[in-house]
Amino acid sequence: MWVAEWVCKGWYWISNWVCKAWHTVVEWVCIAWHWIVIAVCIAWAWVARTACTIWAWIAKWVCVAWTNAVCWLLVIVRSVRRRRHATAGSPGIKHVFVLMLENRSFDHMLGFARLSGTDPATGAPTDADDLRAGTHFNIDPADPTNQVLAASPADFAISTADKDPPHEFLNALEQLAGPGARFPDPVTNGYPAAIDNSGFISAYRGAGSPDPAKIMNCFAPRQLPVLTALAREFAVCDRWFSALPGPTWPNRFFAHAASSGGLDDSPSGFEVATSTLVDGYRFWNGTIFDRLEAACIDWEIFEGDEFPVTFALSGMDLYALDGHFTDFEDFRTKISDPDYAPRYVFIEPNYGNVLPTTKEDFTCGNSQHPLDDITRGERLIKDVYEALRGSPHWESSLLVVTYDEHGGFYDHVRPPGAVAPGDPISDPDNDHHHFDFRQLGVRVPAVVISPYVKRGTIDHTTYDHSSIPATVERLFGLAALTARDAAARDVLHLLQLARPRTDTPVTLPEPADSGFVCTSDAQAASVVAADPMLRRTMAQSPVPAPLKGFLHVSYRKRLETIPIADQAARQRLTSRFTAIRTELEAREFIHESRTILRALRRSGRPLETIRRVESPSTPAPR
The missing domain is CATH 3.40.720.10 (Alkaline Phosphatase, subunit A)
Structure with missing residues (x-):
């Protein structure tokens, strides 16, 4: 019995150390493999990033060179076409x-x-x-x-x-x-x-x-x-x-x-x-x-x-x-x-x-x-x-x-x-x-x-x-x-002269004195604010034909002030615009748009900075 007991204890002891040794080996192999994979991934990412950067740089300059080559070719073609179809006019006009x-x-x-x-x-x-x-x-x-x-x-x-x-x-x-x-x-x-x-x-x-x-x-x-x-x-x-x-x-x-x-x-x-x-x-x-x-x-x-x-x-x-x-x-x-x-x-x-x-x-x-x-x-x-x-x-x-x-x-x-x-x-x-x-x-x-x-x-x-x-x-x-x-x-x-004239006037006469005095926006605003009948008339009148085009431009300009990523705000503006039915609503929309655009201009923040910052999906300008 004691022999079997001794054999079992010995086998258990040997198995325990073998398992511990195997676990240690496996653990270190896994750790080593982990660091190898990380190192390989870092190296690969660096290589890929470098390759992409170099490729982007090459592609950019290839595109620039191609664009310039096309432009130079177009200049040559236009020059030949102008000589072939030359007219009596256009001497030196650029x-x-x-x-x-x-x-x-x-x-x-x-x-x-x-x-x-x-x-x-x-x-x-x-x-x-x-x-x-x-x-x-x-x-x-x-x-x-x-x-x-x-x-x-x-x-x-x-x-x-x-x-x-x-x-x-x-x-x-x-x-x-x-x-x-x-x-x-x-x-x-x-x-x-x-x-x-x-x-x-x-x-x-x-x-x-x-x-x-x-x-x-x-x-x-x-x-x-x-x-x-x-x-x-x-x-x-x-x-x-x-x-x-x-x-x-x-x-x-x-x-x-x-x-x-x-x-x-x-x-x-x-x-x-x-x-x-x-x-x-x-x-x-x-x-x-x-x-x-x-x-x-x-x-x-x-x-x-x-x-x-x-x-x-x-x-x-x-x-x-x-x-x-x-x-x-x-x-x-x-x-x-x-x-x-x-x-x-x-x-x-x-x-x-x-x-x-x-x-x-x-x-x-x-x-x-x-x-x-x-x-x-x-x-x-x-x-x-x-x-x-x-x-x-x-x-x-x-x-x-x-x-x-x-x-x-x-x-x-x-x-x-x-x-x-x-x-x-x-x-x-x-x-x-x-x-x-x-x-x-x-x-x-x-x-x-x-x-x-x-x-x-x-x-x-x-x-x-x-x-x-x-x-x-x-x-x-x-x-x-x-x-x-x-x-x-x-x-x-x-353009009938071969050489430019030297006798053209440097200055022109002063405009006539019309006696017209321009009313400032602030003054005009106070006039209309104090005229409820005028506002009531505008609120009951359809949008005049001459205003419709400017209303459209004011919408497009104002839309440019809203980041493309903010689709909810852009949709709210569009919904408000399409709901305009009266002259007063149209004038208020135009006035608000002009005020916003003037404030941006005074702040020195051009519209292009708004659109370029807000979203990675924003298309690049032409």
């Missing part, structure tokens, strides 16, 4: 500037300027097609026996009591084709053929003006010394027409896209969160800014206030992040830089008080809106010209000053037909009247300015706003956007 103002017809601004000079096509003496004959009139339906002649002078600003002259699609239809005109016309099934510019007074009376004959009043040269001086000093185009017979927004779209995407009237309300609301207005072939970007040609938009119309275009939020939008107050400083790079510059004015805090819409801006003091826009024109004239780029620049549409004011020249853009309607909500875009709108002022333009040029060439992208495209060797700009005349033929 920069194109466009200043587009608001709502004035040619006759209203220059009809009594008595502009005379030389026809660039024939070299013969010629006069502008203006009102000097003194026989152009309309008839007031309230007094059919009275012929109301176009006369001078005009009021520096239209009062709200006189009413903002109507200029929507149906208003322009009446102004061009007379009272009772219909669209589609029962004879042509399109725009009426019998255009005689006879319905300006009747349309203004229909808008509720107590003195509709004022629509025939035109400025005297002494009232517009700046614009008149430029028209005499350079080239005035007396057949530049708005792109369609209608309001601001679609006409401005033609200046950027040679199309309005089918929009034939002011923007409609945004009662639902459509792609146009969030992403902006799209065009099948993009815009001139997209063309320039794809061709590696720098461009810039100078904004006169927080709500530039161009911001309503799709993609402009990303372009803003990339630095393509600049406050106009920096215009003189930027173009004074000898290395200023942008080849195309579009200048937007300050559109004035589109706020709930003032009875006087669009006042205190410089867009020359009919409700605002015309001389403030004269100051803007003077500032733009003199800044460019004093810059290092004057001898390589072309400046076009024009107006988006006629603003309801009389003009005696019958607008001709047009080539339809040919692109599809980009949003069904754009199509208000089923317009085919084969008719140009009312004539507007246009002055082409460059040291290569002969003094006293009177140009009778037919243009419309698609002549702007057409000029840029042909100057820089870009393809046309639509059939409209492909057929449009450019202004390069007006």
